[in-house]
Amino acid sequence: MARIDTLPEQTIIDGYKSKLDFYVHKGQPCVRSWPRYTPRVPHQLEKANQDAFAYINKLWTTIPPFIRQQYQRMAIGTDFRAQDIFVRGYMHGLNY
């Protein structure tokens, strides 16, 4: 990791994709080598969450259109897809 004065332009950041990772930590622009994915066997609770996440995403395609429309309505005006809200409601609950 190295501290830098300012973040370069987005095109430069995009050009270093998968080589260098530019980010801001507590207001300080930084750059580091691109994070490497080192797969391992997940912990038990981690695996349970991954399975639940896969389950609910797969379920999205099978729920009745009326239910899907309700989530689509909830997603209007947000940056999220209806499916994101559906998944979030199952995994953690929604912000009511």
Place this chain on the structure above:
Amino acid sequence: MVSITRWVVVDYQHNWLNGYFTVHVTTDIPVHMTMLYTGKAVRLHLRQKVIRGVSKLTLPDYCFIEYQPLDQLEPGDTLIHTFTFGPWEPGQCYSFRFIATIDGQPSSSDSGIFLVCYHDPGVFELGIFDTLPYLHGAVNLKAGSGVELNYDEANQAIMITAH
């Protein structure tokens, strides 16, 4: 894999009988549900947070207020849940959502917000005369009621009135 601490609505049916609203909800695992319903419009509050120096919208807050809780009719944890309340006036809309317990323990899962409006079954629209010189449709009339046809010249429409 089905989680034993989370639930989701997988099927939904509703109907009205004499203005009374009945909804049947099916969940993926047995839970005990409570319906929260409100006649107030649900508002959206957008939230944002800074991620790596970039401001991004997070999941919004849904302002679900002045609601009434309604327990399911079936006792205990079930797959199918029935709720009924009313009567609804024609044109009236309600928003509702569901919360649930599993073996008496609260679950973090939430349903989405359902918005349902009650339309008077006696009011209907057949459509607009276009390429065909006739329109098809059906309406439920009470015994002893009649139908009156009037030509509305201003709108070039035939008004069908049941009384």
